[in-house]
Amino acid sequence: MDHAGPQTMSLTMSETIANAMQPTVPAALEIKNLNKSFGALPVARDIALALPKGGRHALIGPNGAGKTTLVNLITGVQRPSGGQILLDGEDITSLPQAARTRRGIARTFQINQLFRGLTVLENVYLAVAERMRVAHRLWRPAGAERDVIDQALAQLEALRLADDALKIVRELPYGRQRLVEIAIALALNPRVLLLDEPAAGVPSSESHLILDVIGALDPSIAILIIEHDMDVVFRFASRITVLVAGAVLTEGTPQQIRADARVRAVYLGEEFPHG
């Protein structure tokens, strides 16, 4: 696909040596010493994180820990005050948001960011059209771009949304809207997918629909998920990073995190499964 290619090869020798302690294949996404302050308030402090190709990584932490800020920094909504973000070994720290998306980073939002007045099909069409580089065309009808329509529909079918294709998004129940939120991100064919509390706000009777979709995502996509439901985190993720007050408290496997006394202390009073 278009965004693989030469960038992957551009890893310099010095970087390779510097990364000698890690696997020789560069991580799909790597964050080094990321810092960000809003005025005097630090919201990201020396955050480091590596997401291998196809990795399943969860980011947990109490409210206000800076989880969404980290997603904003990775996607380029906000610029870090220091540190580096690497996509397949390529430094993307200074790239604008759109350029990062074109290189294969996609995200979903904690609060739906949908094109509410448009149909479900148009919502996904917009993402596919940008990915296929036809979105700038103004001399032929959108309906003549059959490849875009076919891929948008295929994406909807994969998420069982095809029957709602011609419904206006704002008229869908919230759970279905949440799926559209994911469909738009997946329509970008990402290599790295950032899911910001994908089941947030969905009634528990419907949340399994979202979790089924997430569980069945393409294994080659590297995924960073922010989630409050610890059952979901422990089931889905093979690695977990705990963020507290903008800094990484600890990182490890679900077993290590579950056993960590400091993590328990942070979550004291909140739901945290024991044992």
Add this chain to the structure above:
Amino acid sequence: MAASETIAAAAPSAARAPAIAYLATRHRVRVWEVLPWLLAIAAYFIFPDRMVFGSQVLVMVLFALSLDLILGYAGIVSLGHAAFFGLGAYAAALLTLRWNWQEPISGLFFAAAVAAAAGAASGWLLLRYRGLTLLVLTLATTIMLQELGNLLRDLTGGYDGLPGLIYTPLLGYFDYDLYGHVNYLYALAVLLVLFFVVRLIVYSPFGQGLAGIRENVARMHAVGSPVHWRLLTVYTIAAAIAGVAGALFTQTNAYVTLGVFDFDNSAGVMVMLILGGAGRLYGAFVGAVIYMVLQDNLSKASPQYWQFAVGLMLVLTVLFARRGLLGLIEDVARWIMPDRKP
């Protein structure tokens, strides 16, 4: 990419055909779309002595159409759209008066180029802002242009304007008559051509992207859209069309004053669009015709208070028909025939 493999595995569903049909046919010209043009031609025969006024209505339809591109489709709220109308108007006037080029159609192209250049330059700066900030910035820019026109009195004639402009016969054959018959058909032809340009744009992938920017600019950034570039493109196109409308205004009136830059002109065109229905192509037609006819009749009946009626209509529209008169008609049609797709 790997994700497409899972996609390919999913079987095409029954919902696919109607969904494809919806997108693949919505840009087709509908039968009823002939109606406004037939009415415009009918007006030519029914009101032969009102063609000067008729030309002005067509000019305002074109002006409102250009605003619809940025306001109705891209969601850019500007209170300074008269800047481009005014620049086009003065470009067409100065071309004939100061530079002795009297052929009208090339005058339109010149006006379009001048307005487009101004749109690109100001848009590059202003389109970084949205909402109230943009509103005030566009308003201020237009006022500054008007004052600049007054400052360059030797060139522009100041607030007295430039009267008695002379143009060569249209296409070298159709000379202008006192009743404005040629002007009316000339304006109608230009409107028809530019309407189909706008129509092409709004149904294109680019136009779909504008709707995306209007609906949720944050998400457009997130799907990798170069939002600023897209906005700049449509702003420049809209400026060019507004410039043509201004040039038509100058040519059909054979004079121009700095009044074209008035706040009333910017606000009036927005009121027209809101009355008719923004973001729906023909809203510009409905709104401009209603506004102009109301203005024409009421200002004769009550020169001081005619704006009260326009204001009342605007209030009623905003309160009870948020999507304009065309939106209201659509809602009623859907209420009568609930099964029809949008």
